[in-house]
Amino acid sequence: MTTLVFGHKNPDTDSTGSPIIWAWYLNQIKSVEAKPVLLGEPNTEALFVLDHWDLEKPEIMTDLAADTPVVIVDTNNPGELPDNINDADIRGIIDHHRLVAGLETRGPIEINIEPLACTATIMYKMIGDDLAQAPRGIKGAMLSCILSDTLEFRSPTTTQEDTAIAHALAEDLGVDISAFAAEMFAAKSDVSAFSEPELLRMDSKEFDLDGTGLRVSVLETTSPAPLLARKDALMAAMPGVAKEDGAAQVLLFIVDILKEEATLLVPNDMVKQIAENSFGASVASDTVVLPGIMSRKKQIIPNLKL
């Protein structure tokens, strides 16, 4: 049976590119028949990356049949995976997020979680010398994933390994990192086609804060102005999205990649209090700028206080 390789729901560049990279490795190097699939429509940056490197867009998987062999990448959180994930035959997990209780495997499998910025960085290390056999598109996907997850090395999640590996890939491919990253971020910033609920769910993680369910959403952009121009509509859409998703509140952080700061929308007193208690911010309007805040994983989630 073909092994399916997939990342999380609402796929970003890493959750789109890493399944392609790993399926290539399984097929070509390990002689394991494998296919990358997606758990939803990729974001605009990921679509740009697929197009740029001439990679076929993976199928979007709607049903996961029981007992299907799968490799999970870029998450280990059952909430970001198909509901019946534990009925699948999980063969491997490659990830760079904190361990969240929930996944179970039938036997001992290969699990590789490392505190690096990007799944593709871990894969680069795991693939080793065999990467010499990879076509340009696979190496390009790797580079793209790293630039995306590190925000071109600006994010505090960036490690020396991520940076060194991205530079090695860029040199091998003859890519100008700054110019290419700028194109990627421009693609990610083009979110005019999306509705407010879609924007609130585009890059979002559920987080339980002392029993209060929060949907912590981030929009990374090089041009925050068009998003901030829609702030009233975004805030108006929050209660509906929160209710549908079983959360108490949506927090939306608009991350300005170039200025290296986040703007948090403040629709009500609860969010005002969270902003003040979590980031020491003084909130005077319905937005607050948080200088230096770029990473949900490193800077937002660990600091959240009600």
Place this chain on the structure above:
Amino acid sequence: MTTLVFGHKNPDTDSTGSPIIWAWYLNQIKSVEAKPVLLGEPNTEALFVLDHWDLEKPEIMTDLAADTPVVIVDTNNPGELPDNINDADIRGIIDHHRLVAGLETRGPIEINIEPLACTATIMYKMIGDDLAQAPRGIKGAMLSCILSDTLEFRSPTTTQEDTAIAHALAEDLGVDISAFAAEMFAAKSDVSAFSEPELLRMDSKEFDLDGTGLRVSVLETTSPAPLLARKDALMAAMPGVAKEDGAAQVLLFIVDILKEEATLLVPNDMVKQIAENSFGASVASDTVVLPGIMSRKKQIIPNLKL
């Protein structure tokens, strides 16, 4: 704060030796202050191994203070760890068992789980060339862990990597594998000092089979006769142990390492039915011999049927 490195409760050789190996690595190679500890008294084989390689017996930890930095080895099952394990600051997990939902980490950490026979084999690979700096006792502990978990390569959990690494270590150390393994197994087989309840819990894992809690106990030995001579007392102790541990039944498999077979004690109709349904055995008395059965992980647990 000193990082504590420990394996599972009821420590066997791998859960005694691997913490010592990893604490050495953290202290000497990674400059991280670390200390191996035990979650109970090691079994007789592990005590022999400590003595043979002149290794200090690690302290037995009674309380795990919140926020203590820890590295967990040879298990990822919260049921085999301190009750408050998720209040610790889990820094790493190195294991070779199936993933069991339950552990949570605060941030992304290094998790390395591989389908090899032994934790020490994974450590050998992770430590790499730095192992050249290890004293004889550390290499000896590694070899001992592999011989113990593979039953000198007889267990079906054994992989080519386990075998190759054990042979490399033995050559480096100038150890005759067969002679040394025989000494280890003789030590493991000397269980005359233990009470029946202690024997039933010595190497035991809780397993939920369709809602029925089973305590699946294994005693690996080169001399099954003294154990079989105590079978009436062992069966008499089962209901009390099961009740205390919240299980419906204790299954005791006495594994004859040399004959490569297991004898299952059959105290009642429930176990008779499990033996018949799980292993196709025909049970005519209060014991049944299961030829070729040596591994709980590979052969017993996956086949259990009520």
